[in-house]
Amino acid sequence: MSSNPTHYDVIVSPVITEKSTMASENGQVMFNVSPTATKPQIKKAVEALFSVKVKAVNTLVRKGKEKRFRGMIGHQSDVKKAIVTLEDGQSIDVTTGL
Incomplete structure (x- = not known):
């Protein structure tokens, strides 16, 4: 990622x-x-x-797992997740697109 990423580079998708x-x-x-x-x-x-x-941001990294499909070994990618706590009275509807 560049030294000054855009907001869409930081947030990949909602969970x-x-x-x-x-x-x-x-x-x-x-x-x-x-x-x-x-x-x-x-x-x-x-x-x-x-x-x-935003009140607080907590992050975690889920390590990729090893998976087998038809005898072949594959690896899932590592995923970084952010748990964003909002101020009281604030809400985000992630089911609608941006």
């Missing part, structure tokens, strides 16, 4: 799972982000793209 849906009830939203993205970059990107105030 829509059962766990992220339950977290949205507490004002948290999950995103897949660039592996080199920092917490301040993620905060800036979410505030700019969705027009909300």
Whole structure:
């Protein structure tokens, strides 16, 4: 990633799972982000793209698993996720596109 990435380079996609849906009830939203993205970059990107105030950003890296398909070994990619906590009264509807 360049030294000055755009907001669309930082946020890759929203995470829509059962766990992220339950977290949205507490004002948290999950995103897949660039592996080199920092917490301040993620905060800036979410505030700019969705027009909300961000309280906190937590990140995690899920290591890729080894999978087999028809006897061939393959590897899933590592994925960096960001759990973004919004200020009270703020919300993001990730089911609609930007």
